[in-house]
Amino acid sequence: MSWKRDGFESHEGKVGVLLADGSEPGPVYFDLGSSSHFHESTDWWAYDGTFRRPTATSMRGRCACGWRGERTFPIDWRQAERDGLDAYDTSGPELDWEAHMDEVAARAVPLPEDVAGLLRQLRERLDELVDDTPLTVLKVAGELEEITAFFGPLATRLLTRAQEIPLSRVAEVLGMTEQAAGSRLRHYEHMDF
Template identity: 55%
Template sequence: MEWQRDGFPAHEGTVGVVLADGSESRAVYFDMGSGGHFPTSTDWWIYDGTCGAPRAERMLAACACGWRAQVSYPIDWSQVRRREPYTYDTSPLAQDWKIHIEDVEARTVPLPAELADLLQRLDQHLDRLAHDAPLAALKAVRALETIIATTGPTAAFMTVSGAEIPWPRIAEGLGTTESEARSRLRRYEYPRRP
């Protein structure tokens, strides 16, 4: 069970579980007999106390960025169908994660309204063009790639070296994690700063 929002790949949401001692779960390893590979799982319904897994008492919204919701919810194992765990109601957790993503988005650097509108209209035009005139759409995409190839390195260099913005602020402004921000800027091959 995962939640995603376009533009925020480092913020994939999941259902986390809390064990009876208050700790968060770790991956459960399944011993399949001989061999060097042991399959693992972190799916919340695995933590039902069977097959060597610990029993979870509560569930909470979690995010790939490390965020965890402050509110947790009891798990009623009598209502969990082992073969259909997705039928269990986790909508409160999805709502908690949605609030987290809205907070992440609110802290990103805003695009000028004129540019945001232009990008939205460009997306719509390219989508139509891909269906009506795919070769023209490819030509337009190539033009965008050229713009990215020239603007990206300059913007990355000015962010890191020119403006000397600290990495935590860069990550926040882009709505991602620090490691993902570093990776994204490295793609533009800017001269690196430690």
């Protein structure tokens, strides 16, 4: 299970685990048959010690951007087995990730209120139209793509010409991970407008 916040999708949060020595284990692998492909997982419940997998002793919040929660929460595997993994309390790590996301949101450039209002109205109106007139919604989507295809590359070119801003700063201001910010910039750099 992962956590996401609207507008900050690349900052996917999850429960991370620590071993008894304080280290963070790598992914665990599951052999699902006789093929050469092995499924891998970093889900907290996979570190229960069965089938010679590592045994996690505590959990903490983690984010795709590399952030790790400072607070740790012990894992009681007997209780997790008794109550069921879905019922096990992972609220501590999630609350820490939410606090991290509050900090990410505070550093991100806010949308001007009039633009945010227009986008909100557009989303609501499209939600009303999509079931009854999907062709209209496709027409609107095309118009939005044209707007994006013009302004995305223009803003990217102005940004790169005006000054050399480190990718870490671009990611911070856009409220995304460096990987997602780099991908967005490359995408717009190669669009024609």
